[in-house]
Amino acid sequence: MSEGRPPVPASPTLEDVARAAGVSRATVSRVINGIRNVDPAIQETVRHAIAETGYVPNRAARSLVTRRAGAVALVVSGTGEESVDGPFHSKVFADPFFGRVASGVVGFLRPRGVHPILMFAEDDEARAQVIAYLRQGNADGAVLVSTNALDPLPGLLTGMGLPAVLFARPSPPIPISYVDVAHRTGAKLAADHLVAVGRRRVATVTGPLAVPAAQDRLNGFRDAMAAHGHPYVPCAEGDFTQDSGEHAMERLLAEHPELDGVFAANDLMARGALLALRHHGRQVPGDVSVVGFDDSSAATASRPPLTTIRHPVEDMAAEMTRLLLEHVDDPGRPVTSVIFEPSLVVRESA
Amino acid sequence: MSEGRPPVPASPTLEDVARAAGVSRATVSRVINGIRNVDPAIQETVRHAIAETGYVPNRAARSLVTRRAGAVALVVSGTGEESVDGPFHSKVFADPFFGRVASGVVGFLRPRGVHPILMFAEDDEARAQVIAYLRQGNADGAVLVSTNALDPLPGLLTGMGLPAVLFARPSPPIPISYVDVAHRTGAKLAADHLVAVGRRRVATVTGPLAVPAAQDRLNGFRDAMAAHGHPYVPCAEGDFTQDSGEHAMERLLAEHPELDGVFAANDLMARGALLALRHHGRQVPGDVSVVGFDDSSAATASRPPLTTIRHPVEDMAAEMTRLLLEHVDDPGRPVTSVIFEPSLVVRESA
DNA sequence: ATGAAAGCGCTAACAT
DNA sequence: ATGTTAGCGCTTTCAT
Numbered sequence: 096m097s098e099g100r101p102p103v104p105a106s107p108t109l110e111d112v113a114r115a116a117g118v119s120r121a122t123v124s125r126v127i128n129g130i131r132n133v134d135p136a137i138q139e140t141v142r143h144a145i146a147e148t149g150y151v152p153n154r155a156a157r158s159l160v161t162r163r164a165g166a167v168a169l170v171v172s173g174t175g176e177e178s179v180d181g182p183f184h185s186k187v188f189a190d191p192f193f194g195r196v197a198s199g200v201v202g203f204l205r206p207r208g209v210h211p212i213l214m215f216a217e218d219d220e221a222r223a224q225v226i227a228y229l230r231q232g233n234a235d236g237a238v239l240v241s242t243n244a245l246d247p248l249p250g251l252l253t254g255m256g257l258p259a260v261l262f263a264r265p266s267p268p269i270p271i272s273y274v275d276v277a278h279r280t281g282a283k284l285a286a287d288h289l290v291a292v293g294r295r296r297v298a299t300v301t302g303p304l305a306v307p308a309a310q311d312r313l314n315g316f317r318d319a320m321a322a323h324g325h326p327y328v329p330c331a332e333g334d335f336t337q338d339s340g341e342h343a344m345e346r347l348l349a350e351h352p353e354l355d356g357v358f359a360a361n362d363l364m365a366r367g368a369l370l371a372l373r374h375h376g377r378q379v380p381g382d383v384s385v386v387g388f389d390d391s392s393a394a395t396a397s398r399p400p401l402t403t404i405r406h407p408v409e410d411m412a413a414e415m416t417r418l419l420l421e422h423v424d425d426p427g428r429p430v431t432s433v434i435f436e437p438s439l440v441v442r443e444s445a
Numbered sequence: 446m447s448e449g450r451p452p453v454p455a456s457p458t459l460e461d462v463a464r465a466a467g468v469s470r471a472t473v474s475r476v477i478n479g480i481r482n483v484d485p486a487i488q489e490t491v492r493h494a495i496a497e498t499g500y501v502p503n504r505a506a507r508s509l510v511t512r513r514a515g516a517v518a519l520v521v522s523g524t525g526e527e528s529v530d531g532p533f534h535s536k537v538f539a540d541p542f543f544g545r546v547a548s549g550v551v552g553f554l555r556p557r558g559v560h561p562i563l564m565f566a567e568d569d570e571a572r573a574q575v576i577a578y579l580r581q582g583n584a585d586g587a588v589l590v591s592t593n594a595l596d597p598l599p600g601l602l603t604g605m606g607l608p609a610v611l612f613a614r615p616s617p618p619i620p621i622s623y624v625d626v627a628h629r630t631g632a633k634l635a636a637d638h639l640v641a642v643g644r645r646r647v648a649t650v651t652g653p654l655a656v657p658a659a660q661d662r663l664n665g666f667r668d669a670m671a672a673h674g675h676p677y678v679p680c681a682e683g684d685f686t687q688d689s690g691e692h693a694m695e696r697l698l699a700e701h702p703e704l705d706g707v708f709a710a711n712d713l714m715a716r717g718a719l720l721a722l723r724h725h726g727r728q729v730p731g732d733v734s735v736v737g738f739d740d741s742s743a744a745t746a747s748r749p750p751l752t753t754i755r756h757p758v759e760d761m762a763a764e765m766t767r768l769l770l771e772h773v774d775d776p777g778r779p780v781t782s783v784i785f786e787p788s789l790v791v792r793e794s795a
Numbered sequence: 796a797t798g799a800a801a802g803c804g805c806t807a808a809c810a811t
Numbered sequence: 812a813t814g815t816t817a818g819c820g821c822t823t824t825c826a827t
Contacts, residue, residue: 106582108820119798124822132796154581155514156820158505159803166583169563194544201565205574210583213519213563215551224555230501232456233516233560337746370748396687398720458804469814474806482812506804509819 107148116144127152158232167419168234169200169211170225172241172248173218192391192408196240196262199412207420211238216248229257235423238262238415244306258422260415264432266307272422272430274415276406278308279315281437284404285358285386286319288439294356294384298329300343300368302360309335312360312388329354333364337393340367348375355383356445362387362394365401369444384445399443406437457498466494477502508582517769518584519550519561520575522591522598523568542741542758546590546612549762557770561588566598579607585773588612588765594656608772610765614782616657622772622780624765626756628658629665631787634754635708635736636669638789644706644734648679650693650718652710659685662710662738679704683714687743690717698725705733706795712737712744715751719794734795749793756787 109120116123118137125133126141133141144150158164171193200211212234216222229237229252236258239249244266252259253271261273289297299316302309313330320328331346333339340359344367347354357372359365365387369379377383379399387394390405414433422428459470466473468487475483476491483491494500508514521543550561562584566572579587579602586608589599594616602609603621611623639647649666652659663680670678681696683689690709694717697704707722709715715737719729727733729749737744740755764783772778 106580109822110820120821121798121800121823122796125797128822134796137796151577151580151582153509153820154583155505155508156803157822159503159509159805159820160822162803164505166562168560197563201563205565205571208574208578210518210562210564210578212516212560213547213551214560215555221555224558227501228558228560231504232501233504366746396716459806460804470805471807471815472813475813478806484812487813503804506819507806509804509821510806512819 168237195408199409203413203416278311281404282315283319297356337367340364344368344371402445518587545758549759553763553766628661631754632665633669647706650709690714694718694721752795
């Protein structure tokens with residue numbers, strides 16, 4: 096932003112409150128920051144003066160001395176290869192998942208008087224801007240949700256000493272805290288359910304296999320099916336979009352027309368699979384059972400509603416934020432991971 | 446956030462750079478802020494010193510003296526009645542529309558080194574927190590997208606003298622800048638198209654009629670149909686969600702089984718209408734033509750893909766942000782509105 | 796328990 | 812064209 100005049104009329108300062116209360120700035124400051132050793136009577140006087148003057152602390156002044164921004168960044172990071180259709184940001188939020196993360200983050204932050212700074216890091220340039228911005232000390236830490244496992248950003252952030260917590264385990268092991276869901280357990284839940292409803296010729300639509308989560312879901316599913324006596328599970332790779340799910344399902348159907356069950360690594364792809372199945376005249380769940388993953392809004396909005404694996408995204412995001420604030424308050428704290436257990440939500444598709 | 450030790454090692458200050466370059470702080474400051482009247486040779490020296498020391502300006506210190514936060518808020522505001530299923534924030538971002546707005550805002554802000562602070566104001570408490578936060582001077586202004594026409598927030602913001610720009614015209618006329626789309630023109634486009642493809646028994650699924658946009662789309666549609674010789678257009682009210690669209694379509698079908706065309710006031714509801722139509726065995730577009738509004742990702746993801754009215758949400762959001770920065774730079778500037786023209790996107794549903 | 800005073804890092808007069 | 816200097820509003824020793 097370019098320069099201009101001050102937009103707001105001068106607001107009351109500590110000095111004003113101190114004068115009104117007949118005490119010193121220091122005392123007012125103590126009251127505001129909840130430091131004890133202040134006479135209760137004086138505290139009362141000060142509080143009254145604060146209310147009377149309509150005083151609100153100036154964050155810049157406070158930050159300058161405390162060396163804390165009092166803000167955190169919410170960084171959505173991508174690969175840089177996604178500029179196929181439309182701007183990255185638009186696409187990102189087309190996936191309801193990110194909205195749930197944002198929700199969880201804000202939900203945790205807000206009661207604490209903190210609000211997240213929203214940043215996108217979809218390519219090298221954007222990443223550089225993010226780094227530059229954070230280097231200015233605009234945020235005390237960052238919660239990071241990345242669409243790409245090889246994202247260099249987590250490494251860069253920890254490298255510059257900025258507290259950061261990831262949503263989902265990074266692919267190259269780096270010393271950074273993260274929250275994640277037990278993908279393998281979730282996939283097992285899906286496998287168990289498909290088998291329980293009598294499916295025997297089951298295939299899976301995977302996410303991009305460079306992503307650990309996609310790997311885990313695939314492997315977990317395969318292992319579970321193997322445990323049920325089905326060592327071979329046909330699979331087709333998608334990229335977590337609905338279209339990719341539809342195409343993957345087409346391929347699966349072409350090669351294995353006899354299949355009677357599908358596990359898609361997320362709901363969007365499951366929805367695409369539903370489309371392909373209908374297109375080929377297969378009834379769901381009559382002919383083919385479909386299980387998704389995420390329990391996103393896509394799951395309830397699709398017809399039939401999706402049986403899926405739910406993970407508590409909002410809770411996870413809140414926990415991620417909690418971890419971040421912990422790291423901010425105590426930079427020496429060792430990195431940790433918190434893994435959430437998913438659950439099966441049975442609807443109509445399987 | 447509670448207090449703790451400084452998270453980062455002391456970074457170089459203006460003083461350090463000045464010393465390294467053998468000049469005064471003021472000169473370095475001038476170079477950084479692009480103020481002319483600095484000897485080119487010295488500029489070079491200073492730049493070198495900056496690079497050498499790895500200096501980055503401290504935003505808090507700068508804000509303290511300029512009295513500018515250098516940040517803007519992106520506020521998503523709701524009615525408070527939406528807590529039906531899941532947290533407000535989750536629901537908000539389930540609508541791809543908000544993602545597009547965020548995208549446009551960030552797209553405009555980022556090249557200018559500004560990032561938005563994300564805030565939700567879904568009920569009185571949240572609204573109070575938003576106000577309190579903004580009163581602290583954490584943002585120089587706010588771009589506001591509201592799901593409710595009677596939202597008190599715009600009034601509150603302008604009341605406290607904070608520059609703000611809305612996405613969509615507020616229902617009670619208040620002196621505030623906004624961007625919007627020509628809803629009536631869009632609705633007319635839909636009507637013209639439905640008539641052009643031979644539809645004569647046309648109905649409409651409206652948005653919540655308390656919202657001006659929903660009103661305008663309805664009225665624009667009715668007027669245009671009247672101009673085509675169809676004075677009566679059955680309508681059913683929805684609330685912009687897919688489910689509401691489905692239910693509205695059910696009602697329409699029950700009362701007017703002969704209908705052959707539908708205009709839904711947004712894509713999500715159009716999608717719901719598609720579901721209801723299929724459920725009743727109507728072919729789209731064979732038996733019934735369907736036109737949506739928004740050209741959101743829901744339009745391309747639905748089957749058949751939706752013919753819809755496109756408005757340039759990202760561009761509008763960018764313009765909204767531009768207007769905000771203008772108001773921030775010059776608080777005296779009179780409020781303005783910018784209305785964008787929508788266009789018809791023909792796909793398969795009509 | 797309270798006050799006085801020293802800055803935090805920066806910008807913007809003002810002086811030269 | 813450059814330097815000097817006075818704060819911006821706050822927290823935090825250090826005295827008292």
